[in-house]
Amino acid sequence: MSAALHTAFILLAVYGLPELYRSPEPVEQPIVVELVMVAEVTTPAPPKIEPPKKEPEVARAEPQPEPPKPEPEPAKPPPPPPELPEPEPVKAPLPKPEPEMKVALAVPEPAPKPKPKPKPPPKSVVKVAKAVPKPKPKPRAPPKPRTENFNADQIAALLDKKLKKKPRERKARKERPRQKAEIRIPRRSASSRISTRALTMSEKDAIRFQFQQCWSVPTGAPDAENLSVRIRIFLNPDGSLRSPPVIVERARMNQPGQEFFRAAAESAWRAVKKCSPLKNLPVAKYNRWRDIELTFDPREMFRG
Amino acid sequence: MSLLGRRALKVLALLALCLAAGPAWAVLKIDITRGNLDPLPIAITDFYANDGKSERIGADITRVVSADLERSGLFRPIEPRAFIQRPVDIQVQPRFGDWRQINAQALVNGSVETAADGRLRVEFRLWDVFAEQQISGFRYDTTPANWRRIAHIVADAVYKRLTGEDGYFDTRIVYVSESGPPNRRKKKLAIMDQDGANHKFLTQGKELVLTPRFSPSRQEITYLSYFNDQPRVYIYNIDTGQQEVLGDFPGMTFAPRFSPDGNKVVMSLADEGNSELYTMDLRTRAVERLTNHPAIDTSPSYAPDGKRIVFNSDRGGRQQLYVMNADASDIHRISFGEGRYATPVWSPRGDLIAFTKMHRGRFFVGVMRPDGSGERLLSESYLDEGPTWAPNGRVLMFFRQVPGDSKGRGGSTRLWSIDLTGYNQRQVITPVDASDPAWSPKSQ
Numbered sequence: 001m002s003a004a005l006h007t008a009f010i011l012l013a014v015y016g017l018p019e020l021y022r023s024p025e026p027v028e029q030p031i032v033v034e035l036v037m038v039a040e041v042t043t044p045a046p047p048k049i050e051p052p053k054k055e056p057e058v059a060r061a062e063p064q065p066e067p068p069k070p071e072p073e074p075a076k077p078p079p080p081p082p083e084l085p086e087p088e089p090v091k092a093p094l095p096k097p098e099p100e101m102k103v104a105l106a107v108p109e110p111a112p113k114p115k116p117k118p119k120p121p122p123k124s125v126v127k128v129a130k131a132v133p134k135p136k137p138k139p140r141a142p143p144k145p146r147t148e149n150f151n152a153d154q155i156a157a158l159l160d161k162k163l164k165k166k167p168r169e170r171k172a173r174k175e176r177p178r179q180k181a182e183i184r185i186p187r188r189s190a191s192s193r194i195s196t197r198a199l200t201m202s203e204k205d206a207i208r209f210q211f212q213q214c215w216s217v218p219t220g221a222p223d224a225e226n227l228s229v230r231i232r233i234f235l236n237p238d239g240s241l242r243s244p245p246v247i248v249e250r251a252r253m254n255q256p257g258q259e260f261f262r263a264a265a266e267s268a269w270r271a272v273k274k275c276s277p278l279k280n281l282p283v284a285k286y287n288r289w290r291d292i293e294l295t296f297d298p299r300e301m302f303r304g
Numbered sequence: 305m306s307l308l309g310r311r312a313l314k315v316l317a318l319l320a321l322c323l324a325a326g327p328a329w330a331v332l333k334i335d336i337t338r339g340n341l342d343p344l345p346i347a348i349t350d351f352y353a354n355d356g357k358s359e360r361i362g363a364d365i366t367r368v369v370s371a372d373l374e375r376s377g378l379f380r381p382i383e384p385r386a387f388i389q390r391p392v393d394i395q396v397q398p399r400f401g402d403w404r405q406i407n408a409q410a411l412v413n414g415s416v417e418t419a420a421d422g423r424l425r426v427e428f429r430l431w432d433v434f435a436e437q438q439i440s441g442f443r444y445d446t447t448p449a450n451w452r453r454i455a456h457i458v459a460d461a462v463y464k465r466l467t468g469e470d471g472y473f474d475t476r477i478v479y480v481s482e483s484g485p486p487n488r489r490k491k492k493l494a495i496m497d498q499d500g501a502n503h504k505f506l507t508q509g510k511e512l513v514l515t516p517r518f519s520p521s522r523q524e525i526t527y528l529s530y531f532n533d534q535p536r537v538y539i540y541n542i543d544t545g546q547q548e549v550l551g552d553f554p555g556m557t558f559a560p561r562f563s564p565d566g567n568k569v570v571m572s573l574a575d576e577g578n579s580e581l582y583t584m585d586l587r588t589r590a591v592e593r594l595t596n597h598p599a600i601d602t603s604p605s606y607a608p609d610g611k612r613i614v615f616n617s618d619r620g621g622r623q624q625l626y627v628m629n630a631d632a633s634d635i636h637r638i639s640f641g642e643g644r645y646a647t648p649v650w651s652p653r654g655d656l657i658a659f660t661k662m663h664r665g666r667f668f669v670g671v672m673r674p675d676g677s678g679e680r681l682l683s684e685s686y687l688d689e690g691p692t693w694a695p696n697g698r699v700l701m702f703f704r705q706v707p708g709d710s711k712g713r714g715g716s717t718r719l720w721s722i723d724l725t726g727y728n729q730r731q732v733i734t735p736v737d738a739s740d741p742a743w744s745p746k747s748q
Contacts, residue, residue, distance in 0.1 A: 212338050216340055296339075
């Protein structure tokens with residue numbers, strides 16, 4: 001009897017005591033998951049067709065680039081050389097550096113444009129200058145120089161590569177191993193290349209980030225958290241504004257007692273103007289971002 | 305064709321129609337919820353003038369406007385040497401491309417002219433550089449000696465148009481100027497413009513002066529002084545220099561505060577250790593008692609609509625803030641944090657109450673909403689006390705004491721200002737030590 005009790009006690013000690021020191025099983029916590037569209041590449045690669053956009057920057061910085069510059073002046077990948085025709089005569093850079101940004105795929109003006117200044121400017125200036133002197137808004141150059149410059153095949157190649165990179169959102173994982181293998185370059189017309197796929201989170205974030213840099217929030221207004229301003233913008237394919245930004249609640253700005261709203265609306269309007277032209281927008285999805293409604297809401301800045 | 309076939313055809317046709325619609329574009333909606341807190345870059349050009357004397361005044365005006373806007377922390381005047389267009393050309397038409405090039409978002413220009421009768425004519429314009437249009441402007445005729453006020457009025461106009469808030473630059477500060485060793489302080493009442501100019505002493509320092517308070521509707525102050533060792537309240541008219549005695553109030557430690565219409569003052573009086581709140585009508589001198597409680601009730605301040613009063617009481621056991629109606633009904637506590645709360649002041653905008661808080665040996669100046677929520681501490685130090693609001697309810701001024709060493713050397717008491725967002729803490733320059741600031745309402 002005693003032995004049995006002793007044995008029972010010993011067994012209890014051996015198997016029971018460790019239980020006291022074991023920590024409880026961790027409880028399964030549900031993890032909240034939000035489904036968003038994410039691109040294969042998180043930072044959208046800058047579109048390779050840079051040169052036409054760079055002209056304005058070069059023009060603003062150097063209206064008079066006299067000394068011959070080295071080739072990689074545009075400071076972006078080298079596609080420019082094949083697209084440049086032989087150096088144009090003329091085109092002196094005028095002191096007024098306000099180039100036409102509309103000339104996205106700019107056409108070089110051929111010889112028939114007589115200009116008195118015979119300086120042979122370097123290649124970078126050529127691209128600048130042809131944008132600068134514009135008595136008429138859009139010079140209609142003969143098609144021949146256009147095809148020399150505008151290499152549809154090259155553009156097709158670049159665009160399609162980008163298209164390939166953006167996986168179908170539903171079948172992302174399946175496509176991945178395939179993409180690296182086949183990079184076809186089919187010849188298609190421009191219209192069918194415009195994608196109707198929605199913008200991915202990273203592309204929207206890229207746009208959002210640019211505006212965040214430009215917007216100076218008016219703090220300190222009473223009830224500042226409730227001063228949200230909506231602005232409609234209409235964009236050209238190169239990211240610049242097609243027309244002045246429109247404040248959705250325009251009428252409210254001029255009402256008496258709405259001075260804080262007016263100050264907030266103007267700060268948002270200035271942010272939009274300051275941020276124009278927007279950079280790194282996916283040209284292939286132009287239809288998706290040609291018309292944007294921005295809501296400037298400083299609510300998050302007043303937390304905590 | 306069978307019925308089924310026809311229906312199928314209709315369905316197919318509808319489907320085809322839906323699919324045949326070309327790529328539609330909906331408006332893309334993006335929320336921008338963060339931005340930066342950069343001050344607005346503004347270009348303030350010298351006011352153009354034809355003759356030398358006016359040109360000097362023009363340059364002075366520009367300097368004062370620039371300093372005012374920069375001190376507010378919301379603007380960043382651009383270095384004048386970067387300007388491309390000259391004042392004389394801006395008079396004709398500003399070339400906005402030039403101003404965008406130096407990253408200005410707003411442009412101020414103007415002109416100064418001395419008329420034949422000696423009067424000064426000042427004209428000012430404010431331009432939006434991105435929108436390329438004038439957004440504000442006025443013309444003023446005044447005496448040449450008044451150029452500083454004109455400069456402050458210009459700064460107010462720019463501030464108001466670009467931020468929506470009333471400006472506070474055309475105001476003055478009354479404070480107690482202190483000098484001498486810690487055990488024999490000489491205190492004089494002093495007044496100066498909010499940028500430190502036009503400094504003047506109002507009393508000689510023979511008697512102790514304390515806690516000046518400004519009337520919200522008139523250029524009058526009340527302050528506490530000692531006469532025959534008795535605290536006495538004076539009313540002093542800044543413009544005329546006339547002074548009269550409001551009364552002798554034994555046991556008073558703070559001067560009264562005015563009601564928003566300027567006709568009454570509210571004060572705390574101590575009687576045998578029990579401090580209560582009273583109002584006095586300035587015209588009839590009738591005194592009316594508000595609170596009746598064994599606890600210490602002190603430091604009252606009116607709301608800008610005159611309907612409520614915030615004060616400091618320890619009826620809950622510890623010094624806390626309470627709000628009641630102007631007729632002393634509905635007394636309720638609004639502060640519930642740790643530490644002790646004192647010197648509440650209601651903002652002229654009505655949306656916040658500023659206070660001094662003491663906790664664990666440190667002093668804080670903070671704000672909270674009138675219902676007690678949203679408490680935020682703006683500053684902290686060995687001793688920060690006595691906040692006073694600018695008339696636009698945006699900027700607070702208080703005094704800060706830095707302790708001396710054990711021998712009493714090296715300490716100082718100075719005025720500091722801070723924006724209610726907690727940014728832009730700046731020292732206000734005074735000739736000697738200073739305490740107890742009171743901010744005037746906008747000059748009429």
